[in-house]
Amino acid sequence: MTEIHTENPRTLGRGICIITGASKGFGRALAHEVSHSLKAGSVLLLVARSESLLQELKLELQSFTEEQQIVVRCVAVDLSTREGVHETVMVAKQEAGNEMDHVLLINNAGALGDISQFASFTDLDKVNSYLTLNVSSALVLTAGMLQAFPCRPGLRWSVVNLSSVFALQALPSWVLYCTGKAARKMMFNVLAEEEPNVKVLSYSPGPMDTEMQKDIQRLTGAKYHLFPCQESAAKLMKLLLDNEFPSGTHVDFFTV
Template sequence: MTNDHVLLFINAGSLGTISQFSSFTDPAEVQAYITFNVSSALALTAGVLQAFPHRPGLKRTVVNVSSMFAQEPHPRWVLYCTAKAARYMMFKVLAEEEPDVKVLSYSPGPMDTEMQQEIFRQISITRELMSCEKPGSKLLMLVLDSDFSSGAHIDFFDAC
């Protein structure tokens, strides 16, 4: 028996249009955003799980890089909040359906990335951003130690 470990990190995402809820009257615009940010994560994860089916000695872990926006509404962020919440629930369903797969939604906090800088600019926050090393190290420790319940949502600041 081997100790193989398949690790899948779902980190792709986009901010989309930051605008009032009532401005989203074009279903094609909304669908394109949901397809990129939700449907593609579902299809990719399903494909990886099919390529690496359950077998003795194989650990499978899926990490959904999440955000506080998955659990907290923010005005003008309807697309982003909706996609993050949908992915969180989608991966909770995976955890229920596939008990041998460890599933984690991890919110790394405000890291110094181009996307985070744009988020802060959009919501007029001036706060210091963390380097990616601290949240990344914490995530790696959580995953390698399997120190979480499958389907959990863990925030970097709660895990410290």
């Protein structure tokens, strides 16, 4: 008799997946997608400042994750602080057993920052504060995770950088956002060059219906056609499941 397999044959394996900025928008939609592709014994770490939104998401995922024996942990921290990054790495280390076969870190948390003319940025602290969350924190978190989970045979290591078209394209008055995204792209390119055992993807998710987009429209008056976060999250999941992209590549929502 033919055996019937109900399990999704393409999975992310038994892994630990860390999603920063999971409380809202794209990160939240991605948490739903990821939870359906992890094997039993996996750990999903949801990271953002808002504890209540993270707990709400955990509840949304619960019926499925409990059945599939996936542990979901909320880490309510400010990733622009040393303590917040440190706690995220510590929780990941505590939660992941030795038998994980995939570490998937999704650097999604980010902020729009001020949209204002170049000459207005005279306050060093304000500029540094933007770069701390949007550039430095992603570097320090990724480095911390690489130390916590050293590469070894049999361990798949993937890092996703949430990017933007503005990593490649300069836009007047968007100096903070463009600079942050361009710096991240280069930062993760360096990781891809340096670490052949780590698969790195910069993903530009397209214009999505999120709080960040609401701010953009309010501040600039621009009107874009917005896509649901789920649509973009599903495209990213397909890229990760296919795992055919060259490490370090920059992929845009519109081209996949």
